Amino acid sequence: MKENEKPEKGNQIIEEAAQAEYKYGFVTDIDTEVIPKGLDEDVVRRISALKGEPEWLLEFRLKAYRHWLTLKAPTWGHVHVPEIDFQDISYYAAPRQKKPGEGPKEIDPELKKTFDKLGIPLEEQLRLSGMAVDAVMDSVSVKTTYRERLAELGVIFCSMSEAVKDYPDLVRKYLGKVVPYTDNFYAALNSAVFSDGSFVYIPKGVRCPMELSTYFRINAAQTGQFERTLIVADDDAYVSYLEGCTAPMRDENQLHAAIVEIIVEDRAEVKYSTVQNWYPGDKDGKGGIYNLVTKRGLCRGDHSKLSWTQVETGSAITWKYPSCVLKGDHSVGEFYSVALTNNWQEADTGTKMIHLGKHSTSTIVSKGISAGHSQNSYRGMVKIAPKATGCRNFTQCDSLLLSDTSGAHTFPVIEVGNDTSVVEHEATTSKINEDQIFYCNQRGIPTEDAVGLIVNGYAKEVMSKLPMEFAVEAQKLLSVSLEGAVG
Amino acid sequence: MNALKQYIDLFDETRALIEAQSPALLNAVRANAREQLETARLPRKGSEDYEATDLEAVFAHDYGVNVNRLPFDADPGETFHCDVPNMSTCLYYSSNDAFHSSATAERNIGQVVVEPFSMAAVDHPELMNAYYGKLAKMSDPTVALNSLLVQDGLFIYVPDGVVAERPIQLVNIFNAALDMMVQRRLLIIVGKNAAIRILACDHTQSPDYRYLNNQVIEIVAMQGSRVDYYDMEESTPKTSRVSSIYVDQHEGSNVLIDGITLINGFTRNNYHVEVNGEHAETHLLGMTIASGEQHVDSHTFISHNAPRCNSNEMFKYVLNDNAVGAFAGKILVKPNCPRVEAYQGNRNLCGAPTAKMYTKPQLEIYTDDVMCSHGSAVGQLDEEALFYMRSRGIGIEEARRLLMQAFVADVIDGVRLDALKDRLHYLVEKRFAGTLSNCAGCMAACKKS
Numbered sequence: 001m002k003e004n005e006k007p008e009k010g011n012q013i014i015e016e017a018a019q020a021e022y023k024y025g026f027v028t029d030i031d032t033e034v035i036p037k038g039l040d041e042d043v044v045r046r047i048s049a050l051k052g053e054p055e056w057l058l059e060f061r062l063k064a065y066r067h068w069l070t071l072k073a074p075t076w077g078h079v080h081v082p083e084i085d086f087q088d089i090s091y092y093a094a095p096r097q098k099k100p101g102e103g104p105k106e107i108d109p110e111l112k113k114t115f116d117k118l119g120i121p122l123e124e125q126l127r128l129s130g131m132a133v134d135a136v137m138d139s140v141s142v143k144t145t146y147r148e149r150l151a152e153l154g155v156i157f158c159s160m161s162e163a164v165k166d167y168p169d170l171v172r173k174y175l176g177k178v179v180p181y182t183d184n185f186y187a188a189l190n191s192a193v194f195s196d197g198s199f200v201y202i203p204k205g206v207r208c209p210m211e212l213s214t215y216f217r218i219n220a221a222q223t224g225q226f227e228r229t230l231i232v233a234d235d236d237a238y239v240s241y242l243e244g245c246t247a248p249m250r251d252e253n254q255l256h257a258a259i260v261e262i263i264v265e266d267r268a269e270v271k272y273s274t275v276q277n278w279y280p281g282d283k284d285g286k287g288g289i290y291n292l293v294t295k296r297g298l299c300r301g302d303h304s305k306l307s308w309t310q311v312e313t314g315s316a317i318t319w320k321y322p323s324c325v326l327k328g329d330h331s332v333g334e335f336y337s338v339a340l341t342n343n344w345q346e347a348d349t350g351t352k353m354i355h356l357g358k359h360s361t362s363t364i365v366s367k368g369i370s371a372g373h374s375q376n377s378y379r380g381m382v383k384i385a386p387k388a389t390g391c392r393n394f395t396q397c398d399s400l401l402l403s404d405t406s407g408a409h410t411f412p413v414i415e416v417g418n419d420t421s422v423v424e425h426e427a428t429t430s431k432i433n434e435d436q437i438f439y440c441n442q443r444g445i446p447t448e449d450a451v452g453l454i455v456n457g458y459a460k461e462v463m464s465k466l467p468m469e470f471a472v473e474a475q476k477l478l479s480v481s482l483e484g485a486v487g
Numbered sequence: 488m489n490a491l492k493q494y495i496d497l498f499d500e501t502r503a504l505i506e507a508q509s510p511a512l513l514n515a516v517r518a519n520a521r522e523q524l525e526t527a528r529l530p531r532k533g534s535e536d537y538e539a540t541d542l543e544a545v546f547a548h549d550y551g552v553n554v555n556r557l558p559f560d561a562d563p564g565e566t567f568h569c570d571v572p573n574m575s576t577c578l579y580y581s582s583n584d585a586f587h588s589s590a591t592a593e594r595n596i597g598q599v600v601v602e603p604f605s606m607a608a609v610d611h612p613e614l615m616n617a618y619y620g621k622l623a624k625m626s627d628p629t630v631a632l633n634s635l636l637v638q639d640g641l642f643i644y645v646p647d648g649v650v651a652e653r654p655i656q657l658v659n660i661f662n663a664a665l666d667m668m669v670q671r672r673l674l675i676i677v678g679k680n681a682a683i684r685i686l687a688c689d690h691t692q693s694p695d696y697r698y699l700n701n702q703v704i705e706i707v708a709m710q711g712s713r714v715d716y717y718d719m720e721e722s723t724p725k726t727s728r729v730s731s732i733y734v735d736q737h738e739g740s741n742v743l744i745d746g747i748t749l750i751n752g753f754t755r756n757n758y759h760v761e762v763n764g765e766h767a768e769t770h771l772l773g774m775t776i777a778s779g780e781q782h783v784d785s786h787t788f789i790s791h792n793a794p795r796c797n798s799n800e801m802f803k804y805v806l807n808d809n810a811v812g813a814f815a816g817k818i819l820v821k822p823n824c825p826r827v828e829a830y831q832g833n834r835n836l837c838g839a840p841t842a843k844m845y846t847k848p849q850l851e852i853y854t855d856d857v858m859c860s861h862g863s864a865v866g867q868l869d870e871e872a873l874f875y876m877r878s879r880g881i882g883i884e885e886a887r888r889l890l891m892q893a894f895v896a897d898v899i900d901g902v903r904l905d906a907l908k909d910r911l912h913y914l915v916e917k918r919f920a921g922t923l924s925n926c927a928g929c930m931a932a933c934k935k936s
Binding site: 007074114386389399402403404405406407408409410411412414415416417418419420421422423424425426427428429430431 | 535538542822823825835836838839840841842843845846847848849850851852853854855856857858859860861862863864865866867
């Protein structure tokens, strides 16, 4: 028997897994207000006008748009982003309110059903689970719950468009400070056309009593979603923020180019968790979301801490590097990631840890799992500036290969500019251990369950960093996406 | 600015002269090289795989090129009386880019063929034609430049089944009273079940001039062959070197390449290994001890194109003062190559606040049944170990030296020649102690008369 041959059962399981349906693939039939396809200065002005934005924000958008025109789409990723026709995308799709001009008193029942299907807590469910949710559908924030309770503590949690109206000074002070519109191609595009997103501000000394959460969903066809999230944690503040994403099944590819900016002041801590489950395309690689996002946090204060946790199971193409700029002395950056790719998905994800402050530390744990014909890459950078003495970094990135047609790659870059910092990097790539499967089989555990156990154990280090509510969903997601993808 | 232009212009002016003095098969590829260089640019600092290294700046200097092949010096064998303790070698010299044999070599060479390209083109035209320029990638501008200007090289051939008893020793010397660039070129063909060990060392005799060695080495390891290539650089702060080693490994072959940099100015070492047969083994070792303004950049690429082969890489850097170290390594496992085992390690010591290290280990895997890993670390000497030694009465400098020696010891221990191992331990000790003289570094333990 050839060495790379697998037992019959294994093949069957892989087939089943390959055929596992995307269970969030439904379209919500609600009225959507869409700006016609195409992008020019008028569209940028129209988005701004629709949202009733102040002059400075329009200027920001226009500057970003003009800069975007001078840029070319990046091609260095280990992903195949086909040439995107940016004129063939609608840049604004808002669920239309039944009574225009009046604020949302009640949520559209259709929309609520959507969220019910997703199982996210809204209204009553929300009180039970104790989460505050801001749901962003296509591009507009639908409703932010729990706002009053948070307001008592001085915590601001609202949609970006409301923040622009209600807290223009705060938004103006922080918007574009971590990810400037000149940062990269997609960041420039987002800065020009971003429609909504969440804004969080935690005042000095406040520990946010509940997890803040945003759910993103692309619903309308041929639209892109360009949301923008801004989180500011003032001195001694703490917040844990969750983000979930889904999209319905569609034949054509859809674009998602978001920006997340986080600012962490002295002794503050921000925990940002993502469970990303955009539609990954069907088993032949047709359709799916292009998830091309820029996420970056600035640990500006001394002893500040920023922790990214992500579980990436969806999207046809993922191109995302949540990063930390560790500017404050003794600041801490963390990155925990599980990226699972199946069928024809491509993921190029990782992080950047830029150490500028003395004695700053960072930890990177990345677990990649590739099945089917997918390609999964870790790309990271750890940079220690010459003046950042006494820094410490530990990086571990492991890849698990579940099929002989998939690929796993690691591209780390390490730059150390002084003699008191220690940087370590480790990476391994291997297939699932046959001895472990055999051991489980021997104890009466079928191969499929054994694989589930092993993969869950493999990802546990990251899963355990997720808040409880999300850990359950993430674990389910992993098993759905993986269902016996190993033989 | 395009640093290549001056060399293209030089070639255009002197083409007839260059071609008249070279074997025909070297001339045959020049047109292609010329064409490649037309659109090529030398990588600048920050471009892909050149994060810390600016080749454009290195080549931009106005170096002299010995187009006329004027003899510079008397036989270097007369000034270099070389001997490795406890080891008998067949000794060859290259003075700038001209090769010289020695009496020991002629006496002991046996069935192994070592001769300049000009002779090899007559004696072994079929081998030269089959392998010259076939491995080296002309898309790399430094390889194209070498192919454009090279006039001679050294051909080493070990026929099938021949196990060379004595190692071949190649002493490369820069010696000219002007700034100079040379194109060194080696073609090494090791036949089926044959074995050879090659020791190469680079020296510069006149430290006041700027030299640039742009060398290309092609190694073909046939079925079941065994090749050891030890490469040591011990030149001067004004000497630059761009070295590209291309290896083609067949079934069951075993190749070890060990690159050691003790003293240099600027060095870029490229290792490009294509593993084309099952059960082939590849070992790449590297050790750099750098201080002052030394710049050492190693780039490795191992492509596993067959199942059941394995590779092992270990590169260690000790950086002091303003030294800059860079390492980028990639392991590629192509589809349908199960049971590949590949390991890559890069460990670095930064011993001064101004020393810089850039490292980029990479894995690109397209087969599931493999075991591949890489590890990379940048750090300092263990404070506790230092404290322990000081508490036992060893001075701080001595303790640091001992620990640094221990740090690089495992790269030296990978050497498969005991006499050379001892010699390297001795040289590293002297290097750390700062007493390594320009000549003492020669693997051949030169005793200058």
